[in-house]
Amino acid sequence: MDFNGSDTIPGPRTEDHLPHTAQAAVKIVIVGGFGVGKTTMVGSVSEIRPLTTEETMTQAGIGIDDNYGSDSKTATTVAMDFGRISLTEKLVLYLFGTPGQERFWFLWNGLFEGALGAVVLVDARRLEVSFDVMGRLEERGVPFVVAVNSFPDAPRYPLEELRTALDLAPEIPIVDCDVRRRASSKDVLMTLMRFLHSLALSGALT
Amino acid sequence: MTPPRRRRRRPQHLPAPPPPPPARPEGGSDSELRNLERLYTIAGPGDGGRAELDLVTLIVARSAPPPSASPEEAAVLRLCTAPLSVAELSAYLNLPFSAMTVLITELITAELVQARAPIVRQALPDRSLLEAVMHGLQRL
Numbered sequence: 001m002d003f004n005g006s007d008t009i010p011g012p013r014t015e016d017h018l019p020h021t022a023q024a025a026v027k028i029v030i031v032g033g034f035g036v037g038k039t040t041m042v043g044s045v046s047e048i049r050p051l052t053t054e055e056t057m058t059q060a061g062i063g064i065d066d067n068y069g070s071d072s073k074t075a076t077t078v079a080m081d082f083g084r085i086s087l088t089e090k091l092v093l094y095l096f097g098t099p100g101q102e103r104f105w106f107l108w109n110g111l112f113e114g115a116l117g118a119v120v121l122v123d124a125r126r127l128e129v130s131f132d133v134m135g136r137l138e139e140r141g142v143p144f145v146v147a148v149n150s151f152p153d154a155p156r157y158p159l160e161e162l163r164t165a166l167d168l169a170p171e172i173p174i175v176d177c178d179v180r181r182r183a184s185s186k187d188v189l190m191t192l193m194r195f196l197h198s199l200a201l202s203g204a205l206t
Numbered sequence: 207m208t209p210p211r212r213r214r215r216r217p218q219h220l221p222a223p224p225p226p227p228p229a230r231p232e233g234g235s236d237s238e239l240r241n242l243e244r245l246y247t248i249a250g251p252g253d254g255g256r257a258e259l260d261l262v263t264l265i266v267a268r269s270a271p272p273p274s275a276s277p278e279e280a281a282v283l284r285l286c287t288a289p290l291s292v293a294e295l296s297a298y299l300n301l302p303f304s305a306m307t308v309l310i311t312e313l314i315t316a317e318l319v320q321a322r323a324p325i326v327r328q329a330l331p332d333r334s335l336l337e338a339v340m341h342g343l344q345r346l
Contacts, residue, residue, distance in 0.1 A: 009285070018264070020288060094291060096261070124209070168214070196336050
């Protein structure tokens with residue numbers, strides 16, 4: 001990589017600079033199957049144009065079909081789209097979403113560690129694409145809420161029917177949303193925060 | 207019409223995930239070795255332990271780039287005149303996250319940047335933090 005031209009490395013626009021008072025940042029991860037609107041949701045509430053970071057992992061760490069005795073490991077690049085919301089002068093929220101390959105996210109050290117919680121975005125036309133990622137969140141003990149993104153031609157299941165189909169614990173919120181709308185995405189995030197707050201109050205997280 | 211059905215899973219006590227591979231050479235394919243070589247070039251010769259850097263740890267420059275700074279170190283120092291997360295630095299410099307943490311660790315060791323709110327890997331966020339996030343979101 002040529003850094004000699006680093007004067008020209010694009011940085012944040014002036015209006016995208018965080019205030020010098022920014023002291024701490026928290027993160028929320030938006031998960032779900034391919035094409036359910038994760039990046040759209042990040043973009044609808046972010047104050048900056050969504051950015052992409054990536055991590056490189058070798059196949060050996062991925063735990064899929066191993067090549068019995070073969071030394072060849074292939075590197076896999078996992079990309080994450082993310083956006084940012086300045087909550088106060090001191091506190092910043094980052095939202096991470098990702099295109100596809102959800103089984104790899106869980107090998108990204110530090111992606112879920114330290115996250116406040118997760119939003120599972122669901123497409124009612126393809127509920128099953130979200131099953132695996134929900135199971136992985138449960139195994140990891142990452143608290144999450146479910147948001148059903150409205151697509152015009154999606155079947156309209158009552159939320160309680162979806163709750164049953166998704167085998168959600170009764171306390172886990174499930175809401176409808178249209179992530180193209182900023183207000184709707186914000187409502188989803190508030191739903192997650194209220195849920196996390198109730199968990200903290202009840203001591204369920206201790 | 208009935209939707210497909212899922213079965214809930216239980217929390218597992220997973221072993222600690224393996225360390226990210228790029229900074230730890232253990233052999234491997236040619237492409238992997240090339241990758242490692244590149245990472246070490248960026249990170250410089252030092253092989254100190256990596257700081258506990260999260261994707262959202264905020265990095266702030268403590269000084270202007272010294273003449274001895276490598277081009278990529280200088281790029282980081284110029285970008286973080288205002289606080290920037292490790293994730294944003296990784297995005298702007300087009301470097302993988304783990305390579306970015308190696309580079310930032312060097313800069314922390316050299317006291318050229320400051321990491322704000324080094325992440326405490328606590329199991330639960332505390333209530334006042336959650337409330338601050340909620341109040342901030344409500345004003346959105």
